[in-house]
Each structure stands twice: as structure tokens, then as C-alpha cells.
Amino acid sequence: MTSNIIKDFLKIPEKFYIVQQFNQCIIFASQRVKEYFGFQDPEGKIKLSNSMLTDIFLMTYINRSIQCKLTESISCTRMTEEQAILLGIDWVWAVYDLPSKNPKLQVAVQVIHMDKKEEVEEKKFKISESMKMAKAESINKTNHEKIADFCSSIGRDCYGLFLFFGHKGDPKSICGVLSNDFHVRLGNGHELDNTFLLEIIEKAKTVVTPGRMLELILQKDGLPEDLKPICVKFTQ
Template sequence: MGQKISITNSNNTQDSRFLSFLKRFSPQKPSLDKNMSPRTGMFAKLTAPSANKPNDFTRLISNSISFASTRTKEYLLFKDPEGKFQPSLQTLTQVFLMNYITQSVNLDLTDTFNCTAMTPEQRILLGADWVWAILKKPTKNPKIQIAVQVLHLPEREEAEERATAGKPISESIQMAQMESRNKNMYERIVDFCTSIGKDCYALFLFFGKRDDKVNIYGVLSNNFEAAVGKCDKIDRALIENFFKGSRYFHTPFGMMQTIFTKKTEEALTLMIKFS
């Protein structure tokens, strides 16, 4: 999959600096080819595009997200009887994206709901694995954006860190690490979304959590920066704390519907169960 950045900033100066900075690390291939013809097969039978009504559009988006979540859950459930094989964290993220992209192409969503996968360097700099964007017509400029950071079970992350320790890294990765060394991944994605405005949401996507290791959950907000004003550090503990005492979880459809109907500049925070 190619990768491009399709993100805007209401402040022209900030936007110019941001885009010029990204060009240092960004390849010139598009993430999704708009001329790509819909594929046929098992995925095409799941849902057919219906009338172009806002509610139908919301359902098609949530259908693609739910489909990707369900397929990824199959890998979270997988257990090798001999304990020799376990999907890597990168593989799990790619499984989600590939299934989402397949479904969104089949439903002809790519011209209106764009998915941009980050390069490894961009992921370090921005803290995001990919960015979803609802595009304005006819300009194709982003209207609403959702920057997604995937979080795995701590034991999986620790095992992966041990496995990759000591392996050589590229010069571009080293540069990205130097540029972002003063902030953690959670702070970077929040800073990124805050710099764009209330129409950009940070979504922390949990591939399993401590009390439910085989389902996918999310915490979405355009107001995480409020925690900084309360002298709280934005870290995993803060994000996981949103789940405590939460009795209600939105569905992917409920998440998208709420985002679409939210008033401009209104703060919004949601708990979502994706699978």
C-alpha cells in the first residue's frame, strides 16, 4: 500500500510548516488509488452501496470498520498449540488496515472517506498509525479527521521490544526519533490533533485490554489536551482510565453518527467497542 498525507490545518502558517516537515519522510505514492476498480469475491457480497443518503454513508463507513475489527479479532483469538507462533504487532495492524481497505474499496468509499497509512517515520513523529478523513466535495480537502494509534496488550508490546532490541535502524528512523524525543507517542498524536482543531479526533484503538484480551475497544476524543491543563500527563494510564466505570460503549456506527452530528468546536469524548 502506498502512503500519502491528506491532512489540513486551519492555520496556513502551521499547515505550511507541517507539510514541509513531512516531505522529509514521506514517499510520493498515494495510499489508495482513486482509479482502483472494486474487487469482486467474498468481500463484495457483504454489503452493497445503497442510496447516497447521509445515514447510508455512515453505515457504509461503520460497516468497513466493523468488518476490519471482526477479522482482526480472529488473529487476537489465535493460539498456537505449540506456542511457537504469534502474529507480530505490525502484522495485527496491517491485518486491520488491509481488511478495512478491501471493504471500503468494494463499497466505493475511497473518494469520500480517505484512509492514509503513516510511514514508520511519520508514525514516530505524529504518533498515528493511520488517518481517516471525511473529504469535502469537490475539493477533496479533509472536513473531519480521525488519527488512529493502535495499542496492544502490554505483554505483547514488551515481548516485541525484546525481540527487536539491538536490531539496526535506518537513518530516517533515527532522525524521526531525535525530532520527537521530548514527547511520548500519546502526547504526539494529541498535539497533532490539537494543532488541527476540534474537527480532528485522536482515536486510541486497543487490540485487547486487560479485562478483555480478545476484543477491540477505542477511546476517541477531540479534547485530550484538556488533561494537560489539569496537570495530568498524557500516557497509557490516563487513556485506560477512561474505561473505568464506563457502562456504555458506542458501536462504530454510533461513533460515526455522533461525529457527523456534533456541533462545530464542541468537545466530544466516546468509548467504543469495535468487535
Template structure:
């Protein structure tokens, strides 16, 4: 079986029909407040995704776009006091390299404030927006961090490191890969959310941007951000959950 067959097998096995019930322990304000913050962050980021400098002097980098989204989201969530029930934690450079995530969203348990559901987020950009050799530099730093910690270096892509991090936490920790623009649709933001991608690890399939993008091929229906969060907080048991989301 070649890699294409493995990718197709992985894709078809991950998607399940979603049936969920509202979780009574979750604040009824969570989902609309979250969607308000996502709309603000996505709209601001989309302005820069679609911006075209007539003189071709200004080109927002991939890191700048990620920071615009995250900073806008954090500002709006603070204004709405969402942080009391839904936290957002930006990773340090070291955490980003080791865990693969840029930030982590968490549904907080009341009144302990401990995270009961987590969504680790990694952002993908169009190749022409991505700084050269970013992954290679990250791997070099990753090796150095592991050496200093006296731990074995296990080479993984950044996507694989995040998938393994989520799997180590459990089924209530989801990996969310966000695409800031896709081929033939550079102005919109999409995402793949899953708590089951670790099933592909060790099956001769490299989990990277190409692998994740394969899930979108032929897709015509996408969940909304509210549908994504409703599915996450309403899911019961340890069943796998994978879904495609459109944020703009």
C-alpha cells in the same frame, strides 16, 4: 492533588451528554459503508486475537495485528468505493513517529475532496503482545528526525504526540485510541475517541496507555462504530466530544 485525582478529574470533565443532528451535507451511504468495513476488519483481527497455537509456536505480534486490521479495512473500503467520501491514509514510519498516528480517516468534502473531519488512529496492545523497547526506539528515531529537521526536541509519549497533532488541526480532528484486547477481555477491540484530550497536557499527567485505559474503568456502556461516526459528522460547533466505543 495526586495523579489519580487528576486522571479522575480529566475523565469526568471530558464526558458530555451527546446530542447531535444528522449532517445534511454528509452522504447517507457513509455510515453503513464505514460500519461494513469496520466489521470486516474487526472480525478478521479478532480471529487472530483469540487464536491459540496448541504448540505455542505462533504468536501474532502487535505490529502484525495492526496491519491485519488496516489491510482488511482498506481492501473492503476499496470494494465498496468508500474512498470517494471517506479516505484512509496510512502513515509513513516517519509520520507515525512524529505524529503518533498509524493511520488517519477523513470525511471528504464534496466535490473538492479536501478533508473536513479527520480521525487519527493509534493502536494499543496488551503488554505481552508488545515488542520490547518499541517506545524507546521510537523516541531515539524521533530525536534523530527532529535533529535532521533542525527542530527542537520536545519529549512526548507517542500518545501525546498524536493528541498535540489533533489539537493543532482543530476540533474537527479527533484522536482515536484503539485497544486490541484489554485485561480480562483479550478478544475484543475497544476505542476512546476525543477531540479534547489536549486539555490534560501540561497538568502533570502523562498521556499514555495507562492514562487512556483509565477511561474504561467502571464503564458499562459503549457506542457502536456507527454511533461514533454519527456523533462526529453530526456534531455542530466547537464543543468537546469524548466517547468510548466497542468495535467487536
């Protein structure tokens, strides 16, 4: 299914820039978020929540991708609060088959903040009925399980990306773990959690750029088995 994408994006010289532009947009957004890690307002008036850091990443990436004229080839869709609760996903990148404009490849992203400090004020807001229903529907699954189930339901061309804002030993880094078969681990009765994902990052012999990540999953057969899952370095 992804063979047409390879022809469109990688084998045609004038369109190869898409991978490079995608890489540049993500690196730019990641560096922007990195500037806010550990931010403290001397007057105590501004407090950055986890959702705000995610918004900073997304808005920076989207603005940059528009400038690079990347949006016709790769879309970025932010989930609603209800969708995020139900699916365990913060946003989805979709790569289009240019002739048909159909999404042939998707990357579902879940952001994990290692220094998680949500705003106390958020609890003061009234929870809508749709939010209550979303929480009730997904109460028995972790966010890790939800995104694995979502990708499995879409098929082999949907990849899950766990994106860490900071991790042990490097609190200002942004890195990720990507695969399209996290559901297999769950099916075998193993845990899919931060401990497992961080071990992958710590033991990784190869770390790729976001652009290289895109190249790898655009291959005819997707990620080679010996590369699953792959670790992606977002900050330089």
C-alpha cells in the same frame, strides 16, 4: 465547518449509507483481527507482531471499503515508520467534503496493544538515518502526547482515537477512546496514559458503535461536551 458534511452525508437519504458502510467495514476488520488474538503456530514458524495485527486490520478495512465504494468519501492513510514515531499515529481517517474533495474531518488513530510482544528479530534490522532523526526529534514525548499535539495543531475537526487491542477482563476485545481535546488535559498538567484511558472505558455508561461515532463527530458542533470523551466498541 462540519455543517456541510452533515448536509452531504446525513440529510441526503441516498448518501446516508456512508455512515452504515463505514461501520460495517470497521466491524468486519475488527472481527478479522480478533481471529488472530492469541494465535500460536504449532511449528513455531509464524509469529504475529503488533505491527502485523495492525496491518491485518488496515488491509481488511481498506479492501472492504473499496468493495463498498467508500474510498471517495472517507480515506485511510497509513503513516510511515518515521511519521508514526514523530506523530504517535498509526493511520488517519479523513472524511471529505464531496463538492471540494477537501478533508473537513480527520480521526488520527493510535493502536495500543495490551499484550505487547514485539518481535526480537525487528531489532536486528539496521535503523535508517531518517528513523534515527525521527526518534531524536520525539524522544521527550510519549506517543499519547504526540497524537494529542497533532490533533491540537490541526484544529477542532481533528479527533484522536486510542484503539485498544484487548484490555483488562476482555483480552479479545477491540475498543477505543475518542476526543478532540486530549491536549486540554495535558495543558492542565494531568497525565494522558493507558491508566487514564482504561479508566474511561471501565467507567463508561455509554458505548457507541464506529458508525455512531462518525455520526456524533459529523454533528454541526462536533461531540457534545457531556459525551467527551466517548468510548467506541469495535468488536461485537
